[in-house]
Amino acid sequence: MKNFIVLFAVVIIFLNGCNNTAREENMNNDDWKLGVQAYTFKEFTFYEAIDKAGQLGLKYIEAYPSQKLSKERPDVKTSIDMDADTRLEIKDKLNDAGIKLINYGVIKLPNDEAKSRAIFEFAKDMGIETIVSEPPEDAFELIDKLCNEYKISVAIHNHPKPSRYWNPDKVVDISQKTSKWIGACADTGHWMRSGVDPVEAIKKLDGHIVSLHLKDLNEFGVKNAYDVPWGTGKANVKAVLAELKRQGFKGSFSIEYEHNWHNSVPEIAECVGYFNEVSSHLSADKR
Numbered sequence: 001m002k003n004f005i006v007l008f009a010v011v012i013i014f015l016n017g018c019n020n021t022a023r024e025e026n027m028n029n030d031d032w033k034l035g036v037q038a039y040t041f042k043e044f045t046f047y048e049a050i051d052k053a054g055q056l057g058l059k060y061i062e063a064y065p066s067q068k069l070s071k072e073r074p075d076v077k078t079s080i081d082m083d084a085d086t087r088l089e090i091k092d093k094l095n096d097a098g099i100k101l102i103n104y105g106v107i108k109l110p111n112d113e114a115k116s117r118a119i120f121e122f123a124k125d126m127g128i129e130t131i132v133s134e135p136p137e138d139a140f141e142l143i144d145k146l147c148n149e150y151k152i153s154v155a156i157h158n159h160p161k162p163s164r165y166w167n168p169d170k171v172v173d174i175s176q177k178t179s180k181w182i183g184a185c186a187d188t189g190h191w192m193r194s195g196v197d198p199v200e201a202i203k204k205l206d207g208h209i210v211s212l213h214l215k216d217l218n219e220f221g222v223k224n225a226y227d228v229p230w231g232t233g234k235a236n237v238k239a240v241l242a243e244l245k246r247q248g249f250k251g252s253f254s255i256e257y258e259h260n261w262h263n264s265v266p267e268i269a270e271c272v273g274y275f276n277e278v279s280s281h282l283s284a285d286k287r
Helices: 002-031 046-055 084-097 113-126 137-150 168-177 188-193 198-204 237-247 265-286
Strands: 032-037 060-063 100-105 130-133 153-157 182-187 209-214 251-255
Touching: 032 046, 032 100, 032 265, 046 060, 046 084, 060 251, 084 100, 084 113, 100 113, 100 153, 100 251, 113 130, 113 137, 130 209, 137 153, 137 168, 137 182, 153 168, 153 209, 168 182, 168 198, 182 188, 182 198, 188 198, 188 209, 198 237, 209 237, 237 265, 251 265
Parallel strands: 032 060, 032 251, 060 100, 100 130, 130 153, 153 182, 182 209, 209 251
Antiparallel strands: none
């Protein structure tokens, strides 16, 4: 009887350990949401972008304004002006593919309540979690108000120098003055083109990153550098991910692959494999 009780206790401990591990793995998977920015497939329609994301095993997509909707309806663009029937059609397409429309941008958010509110209304209707933008600095009081009202984040994107937010210091400054709903959309490739080390920029933005346009480029500090599979370029993607893990980052990564436009899926598949391998190791190290 005594041996049976000991054996039973060991089994319970083992099962609890397995359940805890599973919960932690699910937590890690939920914290880091890997998807694709539809601009990666700008030579295709949005529906084709959804199909390609599905082929890659991705569960998230970030739409951008002005992409053609489908081959059948090339006159319709992925703008906030889409009518209710078109929005419902998109929701059905996403649902069938098992993909969530998580982010939308880069889109202008002006210091005009009616115009900016229309964007937030669109985001709310489509279930979008984050609007990606490069707003004028005088718009942030209004934007912060709308973020808190709609419970939708705004991520400040950085195009290369001399764009408004190429320097991460400026994004840090704004993020420190606004609520938790406003932070950075960290575009590692554009930082590289501006001569900014992605790892150092990520460190500066500790606690203020909402989402990423994750890239790895063949050269550093060169405006015309192009995308390469993650881990093969100059971005030190592994160190970027390690720093994000250290920070306890919870958010989305959009693959924005701006090279080999018509046949990028095999290279993007390499990015997905690299991300899964590195993030798995980081999670294991944390345990």
